[in-house]
Amino acid sequence: MKIAKNTVVTVNYKLSDAQNNLIEDGSQPMVYLHGGYENTLPKIEQELDGKEEGYSSVIQIEPDDAFGDYDPALVKVEPRNRLPEPLEVGMQFEGMPDATDDDDETMIFTVTDIADDKVVLDGNHPLAGMALRFELSVAGVRAATDEEIAHEHVHGAHGHHHGDDEGDDEDDEGDHFRSHPVH
Numbered sequence: 001m002k003i004a005k006n007t008v009v010t011v012n013y014k015l016s017d018a019q020n021n022l023i024e025d026g027s028q029p030m031v032y033l034h035g036g037y038e039n040t041l042p043k044i045e046q047e048l049d050g051k052e053e054g055y056s057s058v059i060q061i062e063p064d065d066a067f068g069d070y071d072p073a074l075v076k077v078e079p080r081n082r083l084p085e086p087l088e089v090g091m092q093f094e095g096m097p098d099a100t101d102d103d104d105e106t107m108i109f110t111v112t113d114i115a116d117d118k119v120v121l122d123g124n125h126p127l128a129g130m131a132l133r134f135e136l137s138v139a140g141v142r143a144a145t146d147e148e149i150a151h152e153h154v155h156g157a158h159g160h161h162h163g164d165d166e167g168d169d170e171d172d173e174g175d176h177f178r179s180h181p182v183h
């Protein structure tokens with residue numbers, strides 16, 4: 001079966017930066033709904049469109065087509081007491097710290113530094129400003145179900161699970177370049 005709109009594609013991948021430093025070894029395949037649903041990067045869809053199981057390639061995606069340039073304005077220093085305890089570098093918070101921000105998109109802030117009574121929060125995507133090199137290998141293609149098409153994401157193994165919001169986070173590691181389905 002060829003990859004086309006409304007197929008579910010299983011891709012084994014390895015993600016490196018432009019200098020070939022490994023970012024993610026892709027121990028879990030990416031499984032996404034193909035066809036412009038923003039389940040994965042458009043450049044990946046473009047590369048795989050019309051291909052079949054067994055196809056493999058290496059593509060490099062510039063920051064503009066991935067997670068944009070690094071924006072120093074998104075780095076904020078906040079008093080530590082505004083954040084919950086325990087606090088560790090690498091923790092992420094949603095919608096902090098600028099509730100007054102005029103754009104409605106929820107931002108994810110990552111704690112990048114903790115010093116005495118201050119915390120540094122970075123609202124940049126962890127992969128912002130980086131060119132990304134993907135080794136892709138198509139492991140499977142199937143037709144999407146009507147429900148998957150209606151929800152605009154994949155269900156089942158490696159896909160989106162309903163009714164268990166907590167459990168949804170379990171494979172967030174290594175999931176940086178996939179959008180997270182929101183209902």
Ligand SMILES: [Zn+2]
Pocket residue numbers: 151153155160162
């Ligand atoms: Zn769904």
